[in-house]
Amino acid sequence: MDVMGRIERALYAAVSRADVEACPPRLAAAMRHAVFPRGARIRPRLCLAVAAACGEDEPEVTDAAAASIELLHCASLVHDDLPCFDDADTRRGRPTVHRAFGEPLAVLAGDALIVLAFQTLAYGAAVTPKRLAPLMLTIAGSVGVPCGIVAGQAWECEASVDLAQYQREKTGALFAAATVAGAASVGAEAEPWRPLGARLGEAFQVADDILDATANPDAVGKPVGRDLALDRPSAVRELGLDGAILRLESLAAAAVDAVPACPGATALRSHILTETMRLLPKELARHAA
Amino acid sequence: MDVMGRIERALYAAVSRADVEACPPRLAAAMRHAVFPRGARIRPRLCLAVAAACGEDEPEVTDAAAASIELLHCASLVHDDLPCFDDADTRRGRPTVHRAFGEPLAVLAGDALIVLAFQTLAYGAAVTPKRLAPLMLTIAGSVGVPCGIVAGQAWECEASVDLAQYQREKTGALFAAATVAGAASVGAEAEPWRPLGARLGEAFQVADDILDATANPDAVGKPVGRDLALDRPSAVRELGLDGAILRLESLAAAAVDAVPACPGATALRSHILTETMRLLPKELARHAA
Numbered sequence: 001m002d003v004m005g006r007i008e009r010a011l012y013a014a015v016s017r018a019d020v021e022a023c024p025p026r027l028a029a030a031m032r033h034a035v036f037p038r039g040a041r042i043r044p045r046l047c048l049a050v051a052a053a054c055g056e057d058e059p060e061v062t063d064a065a066a067a068s069i070e071l072l073h074c075a076s077l078v079h080d081d082l083p084c085f086d087d088a089d090t091r092r093g094r095p096t097v098h099r100a101f102g103e104p105l106a107v108l109a110g111d112a113l114i115v116l117a118f119q120t121l122a123y124g125a126a127v128t129p130k131r132l133a134p135l136m137l138t139i140a141g142s143v144g145v146p147c148g149i150v151a152g153q154a155w156e157c158e159a160s161v162d163l164a165q166y167q168r169e170k171t172g173a174l175f176a177a178a179t180v181a182g183a184a185s186v187g188a189e190a191e192p193w194r195p196l197g198a199r200l201g202e203a204f205q206v207a208d209d210i211l212d213a214t215a216n217p218d219a220v221g222k223p224v225g226r227d228l229a230l231d232r233p234s235a236v237r238e239l240g241l242d243g244a245i246l247r248l249e250s251l252a253a254a255a256v257d258a259v260p261a262c263p264g265a266t267a268l269r270s271h272i273l274t275e276t277m278r279l280l281p282k283e284l285a286r287h288a289a
Numbered sequence: 290m291d292v293m294g295r296i297e298r299a300l301y302a303a304v305s306r307a308d309v310e311a312c313p314p315r316l317a318a319a320m321r322h323a324v325f326p327r328g329a330r331i332r333p334r335l336c337l338a339v340a341a342a343c344g345e346d347e348p349e350v351t352d353a354a355a356a357s358i359e360l361l362h363c364a365s366l367v368h369d370d371l372p373c374f375d376d377a378d379t380r381r382g383r384p385t386v387h388r389a390f391g392e393p394l395a396v397l398a399g400d401a402l403i404v405l406a407f408q409t410l411a412y413g414a415a416v417t418p419k420r421l422a423p424l425m426l427t428i429a430g431s432v433g434v435p436c437g438i439v440a441g442q443a444w445e446c447e448a449s450v451d452l453a454q455y456q457r458e459k460t461g462a463l464f465a466a467a468t469v470a471g472a473a474s475v476g477a478e479a480e481p482w483r484p485l486g487a488r489l490g491e492a493f494q495v496a497d498d499i500l501d502a503t504a505n506p507d508a509v510g511k512p513v514g515r516d517l518a519l520d521r522p523s524a525v526r527e528l529g530l531d532g533a534i535l536r537l538e539s540l541a542a543a544a545v546d547a548v549p550a551c552p553g554a555t556a557l558r559s560h561i562l563t564e565t566m567r568l569l570p571k572e573l574a575r576h577a578a
Contacts, residue, residue: 022454023435027443031434079400084392101446103373107396108443111368111403115433118407122425129418132425136411144404145320146312154316154397157390165311 006059007044010067011035014120018112030101030109031116034074039092042275043178044070046200049271050182050193053264058131062185064124065135068117069178072143075113076174078106080153093221114143134184142177149173163233171208172201188262196258200272203251207279209234210244215281245284252276295348296333299356300324303409307401319390319398320405323363328381331564332467333359335489338560339471339482342553347420351474353413354424357406358467361432364402365463367395369442382510403432423473431466438462452522460497461490477551485547489561492540496568498523499533504570534573541565 001009015035018028044066051062081088081096083103088096098106121139125132142148152169155161176197184190209227213236217224227234235244255276256269277285290298304324307317333355340351370377370385372392377385387395410428414421431437441458444450465486473479498516502525506513516523524533544565545558566574 018434020435023440024443024447026446027434027440075400079396082396084396105443105446107368107371107373108439108446110400111364111432112434112437112439112443114400114403115429115437115439118425119429119433122422122429126422129422132421133411133415133418136407136421136425140404140408140411143400144408145307145316145401146309148404150397150401150404151312151316154313154394154401157315157394157397158313 003045003048004038004041006048006063007041007066007070008038010044010063010120010124011038011070014067014071014116017116017119026101026105027108027112030097030105031112033094033100034078034097034109034113035071037092041070042204042279043073043174045275046175046197047178047182047185049268050179050196051186053259053262053268054183054186054188055263056186058128058186061125061128061131061135062182064121065139065181065185066178067124068121068135068139069142069174069181071113071117071120072139072149073174075110075117076143076149076153078110078113082106085153085156088222091222093218128187131184131187134190135181138180138184138190139177142173147173167205168198168201171205172198175201175204192260196255196260196272199251199255199258200276203248203255203276204279206235206244206248206251207276209236210241210248210280210284212236213241213244214284219281245280248276248280292334292337293327293330295337295352296330296355296359297327299333299352299409299413300327300359303356303360303405306405306408315390315394316397316401319386319394320401322383322389323367323386323398323402324360326381330359331493331568332362332463334564335464335467335486336471336474338557339468339485340475342548342551342557343472343475343477344552345475347417347474350414350417350420350424351471353410354428354470354474355467356413357410357424357428358431358463358470360402360406360409361428361438362463364399364406365432365438365442367399367402371395374442374445377511380511382507417476420473420476423479424470427469427473427479428466431462436462456494457487457490460494461487464490464493481549485544485549485561488540488544488547489565492537492544492565493568495524495533495537495540496565498525499530499537499569499573501525502530502533503573508570534569537565537569 015032018031047066056062078097080086082098089099097109145151147169149170155166176194179193179197180190183193211220212224212227215224255272259265259268304320307320336355345351367386369375371387378388386398434440436458438459444455465483468482468486469479472482500509501513501516504513544561548554548557
């Protein structure tokens with residue numbers, strides 16, 4: 001099965017735990033709405049690519065790690081969109097969860113998706129009990145305190161913020177989890193994979209800033225021009241559009257350099273370059289190439 | 290160390306993961322506010338009592354399970370108190386987390402506490418990797434979908450609700466997790482412990498209804514008389530005060546009968562009777578005795 005098929009199957013199996021008669025049907029629907037139809041699935045694809053490069057031996061474990069990371073990503077989007085944060089109306093071209101199901105179910109769907117991420121991991125890693133704790137700690141650490149995405153979001157509630165730390169946690173943490181968990185899911189030494197994830201997280205942040213400044217809202221499925229409107233820091237505002245594209249290219253190169261020695265290093269390097277350029281709007285990607 | 294000392298130490302160690310320089314300080318403070326000073330700690334004490342009755346061998350694992358359950362309970366209180374649910378001003382005699390820290394930090398503190406619960410479990414069970422997955426699945430199942438406390442809360446967003454199922458999930462699920470996880474933390478056969486937890490959860494619900502109908506708000510640290518004001522179902526409204534007390538006594542007796550064969554069954558039975566009567570306001574407990 002291709003990579004995307006594996007990811008969707010694993011996510012579908014996970015969300016189906018809610019799709020039983022015993023579950024409140026609107027909660028199940030809100031969870032499905034948050035996870036499907038698919039976004040780019042960048043983080044789980046990265047997790048699978050790293051596992052393949054390390055010599056994957058237990059696909060079930062890798063699929064569980066990849067799905068767990070994507071579920072946590074979806075949960076964070078649901079809570080970030082809430083009225084008390086971004087108060088967003090659309091996401092992936094559709095109403096956000098709280099617009100479609102109301103605020104109580106958006107809070108609960110986010111909570112349930114966080115829990116489901118860890119359930120998915122525990123089910124998937126049942127075949128190799130020794131891999132569960134390291135995977136749990138890697139993935140949970142990238143979401144919780146002191147340095148995960150929840151902590152990153154919480155910097156918005158502080159009087160003073162270190163911007164680099166804010167972005168490292170809010171965006172980079174889950175990318176680092178994807179590379180580290182990819183390696184951990186095959187039982188490989190995992191920590192050397194962290195710098196790769198961190199650089200890709202930074203690259204993604206720059207690409208997101210470029211998208212916000214240049215893209216058509218219909219093409220990205222969410223409002224654009226928000227960085228300028230909300231006076232938020234952005235690579236485009238700081239470096240100009242061409243400068244931001246150069247920065248993205250240099251981060252992609254740095255990511256390629258950060259791939260640790262492994263059986264599939266060459267294929268992984270090529271995957272990273274292709275994927276990073278795919279983050280750009282089509283016209284700009286052609287321009288950069 | 291006594292039971293309460295063990296629980297507070299384990300919770301303090303868990304929450305201290307947020308109490309480092311790298312963590313947004315207001316998020317760390319909101320998490321502390323949600324967990325300390327202590328409530329009754331009924332669920333973790335139950336977990337420790339069952340583990341002791343089963344012949345506890347790895348106190349670290351049991352402490353982690355107990356702390357994990359209490360962190361999830363605290364997280365659920367923080368989110369339940371939010372304006373979009375109960376919009377509560379006070380909890381344990383102090384402002385609720387969103388009153389003290391604002392709504393964004395209340396959402397994030399709840400999220401971070403859920404993640405911290407699973408981190409705590411993964412750290413604590415490191416010594417016995419084979420016990421981690423069953424503990425994870427027991428505890429996660431009691432919180433998430435299809436039948437955990439989040440699902441219970443989500444029934445409030447449905448047009449029609451089975452009251453017994455609603456209460457079983459919203460209150461009973463975490464009590465069942467406490468008894469099942471207590472046994473699983475020792476490596477004992479765990480599922481036979483579920484009926485005990487379920488009955489105690491029901492007893493707790495009745496005791497809570499009695500408290501709501503009879504207690505002084507200063508004594509319980511939260512508003513009372515809410516069931517009548519909000520037209521919510523309640524054992525007191527259904528059976529009268531004396532009837533509700535009789536119902537509590539009969540549930541306590543049923544719980545005692547549900548204790549599975551184990552080395553410490555006698556002590557556990559006595560613990561259960563004492564604890565159930567302690568749930569009542571003092572005057573009523575004397576009256577019932």
